[in-house]
Amino acid sequence: MGTTLEPRSKRVARFVRERFPIEKLDAQSMIVKKEVPLHKMSWAYYMGGLALFFLLVQIVTGLLLLFYYQPTVSDAHASVATISEHISGGAWIRNLHAWSASAMILTVIVHLFTTFAMKAFAAPRELTWVSGMSLALLVFAFGFTGYLLPWNQIAVNATKVGLQSVEAIGQYLPGELARWPIYVRETIQGEPSVGQATLSRFFAIHVIVLPLLTVGALGVHLLQVQIHGMSRGVDALKVKTEKFFPFFVIKDLSVWGVAFFVVAVVAMCLPFDAFLPYPLLEPYNPLGSTPDGIKPEWYFFFVYYPLELLPYWAVIAGSTVVGGALFLAPWIFARTTRRTLTVLAVAGALYFVVITLFGHAIYEALKGGTP
Ligand code: HEM
Numbered sequence: 001m002g003t004t005l006e007p008r009s010k011r012v013a014r015f016v017r018e019r020f021p022i023e024k025l026d027a028q029s030m031i032v033k034k035e036v037p038l039h040k041m042s043w044a045y046y047m048g049g050l051a052l053f054f055l056l057v058q059i060v061t062g063l064l065l066l067f068y069y070q071p072t073v074s075d076a077h078a079s080v081a082t083i084s085e086h087i088s089g090g091a092w093i094r095n096l097h098a099w100s101a102s103a104m105i106l107t108v109i110v111h112l113f114t115t116f117a118m119k120a121f122a123a124p125r126e127l128t129w130v131s132g133m134s135l136a137l138l139v140f141a142f143g144f145t146g147y148l149l150p151w152n153q154i155a156v157n158a159t160k161v162g163l164q165s166v167e168a169i170g171q172y173l174p175g176e177l178a179r180w181p182i183y184v185r186e187t188i189q190g191e192p193s194v195g196q197a198t199l200s201r202f203f204a205i206h207v208i209v210l211p212l213l214t215v216g217a218l219g220v221h222l223l224q225v226q227i228h229g230m231s232r233g234v235d236a237l238k239v240k241t242e243k244f245f246p247f248f249v250i251k252d253l254s255v256w257g258v259a260f261f262v263v264a265v266v267a268m269c270l271p272f273d274a275f276l277p278y279p280l281l282e283p284y285n286p287l288g289s290t291p292d293g294i295k296p297e298w299y300f301f302f303v304y305y306p307l308e309l310l311p312y313w314a315v316i317a318g319s320t321v322v323g324g325a326l327f328l329a330p331w332i333f334a335r336t337t338r339r340t341l342t343v344l345a346v347a348g349a350l351y352f353v354v355i356t357l358f359g360h361a362i363y364e365a366l367k368g369g370t371p
Pocket of ligand 1: 044045047048049053108112118120121125129131132135136139218
């Protein structure tokens, strides 16, 4: 009763005070006293740290690539070829950047599903969740903008399709709102067709805008995690715990070591783009026809194949509902049991795996030919 009568400004102030309690903002509370629960889902507590590790790899390798990469239509492709063929360690750094990007997105997706299933978003961790959702959008935006930078056939043509899909959302919006997707497309495209202005803007977004936003969102995310400690994760009322420092930190760092070994060896042995047929990797030719096999990166398949198979409005409506429900999960699922959340998470994960691995085959079976 008292809560409902409380003025909104006071409620907001109380919400913020409880999420950032001044008395807990010290190393004693955030590190020394912190405990990590031990139970059958404990492995999931390593997923956030692993995502953080791959993000750090992205920053270091991205900075090294910046020394040689040229963000111009005339030189981008050649500069990437120079990195791969003539710079010592260049091919390894480039492959590391590409493999680690995929590993980061995969880890973020697993982290999203596991924290959802463990109801780690419940009060007082709403801001951990919302900042996490913002990080998820940011890592996908990193993938989308980074894809264009080598300026090859697949990159430019896939970006054109992506930007057209953004603009097409306008047809389902009422009144003045219908123009917003067009403004978004014009703003990031920069000129009537994908060209130099687009490359300059994607480059600026990829290396300045997204990293700055990520630092902000990650700051809130990690601060919240350290202030509120790890969620209990399972329904059991009493769970065993271990000290965050040094035990969990040592195990976390060991996981980082294994991850680095794996990604470093993979990047040494397998060029990331070895899976694409050669014409797609040729420099983009604005006068040529669109080659076959244009596709986004695998982590966009979960929207790409539905877009190819279902009416556009259905995919937009479905994505809006699912995306909105995910962002607002701490409030929408406040009373939902962990068991139900686990069922939802498993269903979501199954959908993601099936459409990513078999989307192509499903398309062929239903429509014949390739998308
Ligand atoms: C670049 C992306 C991300 C990084 C680097 C990151 C990092 C972390 C780290 C280091 C932790 C503590 C260890 C753990 O519980 O795993 C954590 C916890 C958490 N993260 Fe993330 N995260 C990211 C994205 C996300 C996403 C996409 C979500 C979900 C929308 C999310 C939701 C959470 C929640 C709810 C917790 C608290 C877990 C608990 O208390 O049990 N994070 N994150």
